[in-house]
Amino acid sequence: MRTTAQPIFSPVGFLRGSSFILGGSRMDIASAQREKLHRLIREAVDKAAASGELTFTEIPEFVLETPKDPNHGDFASNVALVSAKAARKSPLEVASILVKYIPVGGFITKVEVAGPGFINFFLSQEWLGDILRAVELQGENYGASNYGQGERVLLEFVSANPVGPLNVVNARAAAVGDTLARLLRACGYGVGTEFYVNDAGNQADVFARSLIARCRQLIDPDYPFPEEGYPGDYVIDLAKRLLVEKPEVLELPEEEQLAFCKRWGTDQMVAGQAADLRGYGVEFDLWFRERDLHAQGRLEELIEFFRDKGHLYEEDGALWFRSTTFGDDKDRVLIKSDGAYTYVTADIAYHHDKLKRGYTKLIDILGPDHHGYIGRMKAAVQALGYGEDTLEVLILQYVALLRDGKPVKMSKRAGEFVTMRELVDEVGRDAARFFFLMRSLESHLDFDLDLAVEQSSENPVFYVQYAHARICSILRQAEEAGIGVPTTAEVDLSLLTEEAEINLIKKMGELPEEILLAATLREPHRIARYALDLAGIFHSFYTHCHVLGEEAPLRDARLVLVKCVQTVLRRSLELLGISAPEQM
């Protein structure tokens, strides 16, 4: 069973190998430099092979990375390191042979062999200008690509039961799923987002009975509350509203009453969840109702489909799906001996529906308590006739809220837990999203409530937003002084020589690649960290370099630079679903 996140395509061959191709009509210029270097390296390998100096059966995949240490050049490749074995020479020997075939000139000012056998490339200033021109040209689309070529991906996330308010893990899932959707769209995928509403199962029945009991208690305080009922106060509030909206509900025959409360109650919960999510910046393309699957006979269809394929058998009065054929730990019951469908039956029918609607990649984002679910669903998708990797399940880990450095106690059984709405009310939508997106999915994250509301540089979300607000302030004052922001073509970009300026430009050049990595590796936290890095470099620039007040040529070049940083910061924040305030 494969339980870790599987990229849609392995990005390895794509990013590190020979073909860095961004589709669409406008190729990203900064990445075009990278592509040129890739090609030059491959040509050098071919020439070295032709001359007999190197012998390969095939060229291994290699990395072209931006070194942390600027002394290692603008780009560095490990091609010699990874191909040393195939060449039966030391990495240093391979590297020194290859550099002979890499022509210096044009945008390449120097090529050298360093360390254990890296080939370091030093580029002319011109390529930095290319980055700024790319940002200017592409603006709000900077970093987008057509890598996905329209492949249809369905992201399902949150999918909380409609029996209570959303919790903090739901909030984490919402932030991660929404940003992943934005990232995949930016990479040219045809993305759909869905929330599966589990409104037909036992839990919905229990919820309906809890609601009825609360209604009766409002009339007769001694009326007993079901032992396994939902204890939260929100059920009482809902009961009050129900008695106002439909006072005759308690007069209905029991079965009708239950059916009504189940439908009405879950609808109310769904409406509340949708409103909370909207306030959090998350809108779903579709809220898919489990009850529709039942009403449309889709479960029966699924059973017939599986029966035809021979995936079913009966035992102990129940109908079983032989999921072990497809690598599941054990077979699963689809119809219980009492004739009722199990939860998994409906969920398989739902996934079948997604596939029939033309999605070729399904991504489910689930909480940590559902990891045991992966095997059976991957088995189901295969039994439906699709490849093992069609379904990809991302498991989020738990969230611990910290106040005064101590965990906030939560008890689901007692109905005491912090809801997503409370969290967002307390720390704000931007801080909540950023804190969830800062960490990798699999981290068990500590959410520091005190830090999230702090208005200081210690609070990462403020740190990033403040950088944006500072830029806006500069541009505003320029405008007030009658100084327009020029275009890259109108200024002398070679005046940007300060370390902070160079670092800013290089960092901006990394965004397209970061977006691609974040999307394909399912690592949205890369973008949050990217935004923090870029903001940090900007703050340093701000302290060391002035914009307004400098001589016109330098001032104008810096205005262009600052304008570009604004675009890139805005773009990063937009991908995170976080606002970019002009003033704070």
Place this chain on the structure above:
RNA sequence: GCGCCUAUAGCUCAGAGGAUAGAGCACUGGCCUCCGGAGCCAGGAGCGCAGGUUCGAGUCCUGCUAGGCGCACCA
């Protein structure tokens, strides 16, 4: 018992098999005649344990240890 996640600086966390393992916080000391000090600059310390694969392992494999979570004819 089986499965999943985690273990990196005092704390919270990054780290695409590669160069000297990085940030932030905390602690200490500096920086405002100047575009927003909600900022900047400078200082110490670390990969849970044991093997293995590799030219090279925080990263991959195996076995331990510790913490979190899950193992239904519940959803």
